[in-house]
Amino acid sequence: MTLTAAAGTRTPTRGARVSGAAARRAGRTAGAALAQAAVVLVAASFVTFALGAASGSDPAAVALGDMATPEDVARLNAEFGVDRPFFERYATWLGGAVVGDLGRSWFTGIPVAQSIIAALPVSLSIAAGATLVALVLGGVSGALAAVRRGTWIDRVISTGNAALATIPAFVAGIALILLFGFAFPILPVGGYVPPAVSVTAWLACLVLPAVSLSLDAAADLSRQLRTGLVAALDENFVVGARMHGFGGARIVWRHALPNAAAPALATLGLHVPRLVGGAVITEAVFGMPGLGQLARSSALQGDVPVVQGVLLVSVTIVVLTAVALNLVLARLNPSERSAA
Incomplete structure (x- = not known):
């Protein structure tokens, strides 16, 4: 009976224990990242609301003009809640923001969330397109420079990266x-077409803004990837793979590149705030109705709720992107991969 019971009892294998530990570490990493993101978002919301409150903008002056009577001013201030204490207004605004209610425009009366939803796809399309272009252009050029290090290809790519890193997005956009617009009129140089209308036209109108916004990020990504890949190709495990007869492409893609990718992706992550913020300038250059144009026009009108909403949404996009990138980098960590 004892032998039978002992034989029927199964102990967890080492692989299962390691997988469980890796899963717990991944869960703790995700939990810590989300907790930090929540703290940053709350702090950003407070600063955003405080800046709007400190601007001194008067909703009655924005909505009614100079001819408003004192009774009209008092009524509208009460309607928008600006006559209440600061922390009470902030708590109300933050509670509404959590459920997607960012208030109403002082100028048009349209819900701020509605205006942002209409403009957000434009900015996200530009930022996502610029990230994709930077990833492809920087990744390919950096890997090629590392594999062909010391050759004329490496020197040309390095020189090109140094030049591209100095070109501001608006200068690249104008160029x-x-x-x-004149020499090769094959792409639209302004305006925006939603993908629901035409996917082809949508992609075409994103090419030039995405390329102009991506050059700086692509250059930094290329330089970082080249540095990391050159170091990885000199590691002992790569030398051993060569001695075992593995092909060059397999060594680069399956062995060296995963170890060199994390610093390069971290470099790209540092550019995410610049890509989101740079989309504001790019939208203005190419005449695209995104968040940047919405914030600019609202700021000129003194429409504080819209500006506050745009800032909060922009910060949220940056923070959530940073969380996602940190989780990817944790997964690319060699110790995490080996533990899994």
Whole structure:
């Protein structure tokens, strides 16, 4: 009976224990990242609301103009809640923001969330397109420079990266407009077409803004990837793979690149706030109705709720992107991969 019971009892294998430990570590990492993101978002919301409150903008002056009577001013201030204490207004605004209610525009009366939802796809399309272009352009050029290090290809790519890193997005945008608006009129140089209308036209109108916004990030990504890949290709495990007869492409893609990718992705992550913020300038250059144009027009009108909503949404996008990137980097960590 004892032998039978002992034989029928199964103990967890080492692989199962390691997988469980890796899963717990991943859960703790995700929990810590989300907790930090929540703290940052609350702090950002307070600063955003405080800046709007300190601007001194008067909703009655924005909505009614200079001819408003004192009774009208008092009524509208009470309607928008600006006559209440600061912390009470902040708590109300934050509670509404959690459920997607960012208040109403002082100028048009349209819900702020509705205006942001209409403009957000434009900015996200530009930022996502710029990230994709930077990832492809920087990744390919950095890997090629590392594999061909010391050759003319490496020198050309390094020189090109140094030049691209110095070109501001708006200068690149103007140059692209001149190039494709007059010399090679094959791409639209302004405006925006939603993908629901035409996917082809949507992609075409994103090419020039995405390229102009991506150049700086692509150059930094390329340089970082080249540095990391050159170091990885000199590691002992790569030398051993060569001695075992593995092909060059397999060594680069399956062995060296995963170890060099994390610093390069971290570099790209540092550019995410610049890409989101740079989309504001890019939208203005190419005449696209995104968050940047919405914030600019609202700021000129003194429409504080819209500006506050745009800032909060922009910060939220940046923070959530940073959380996702940190989780990816944790997964790319060699110790995490080996534990899994």
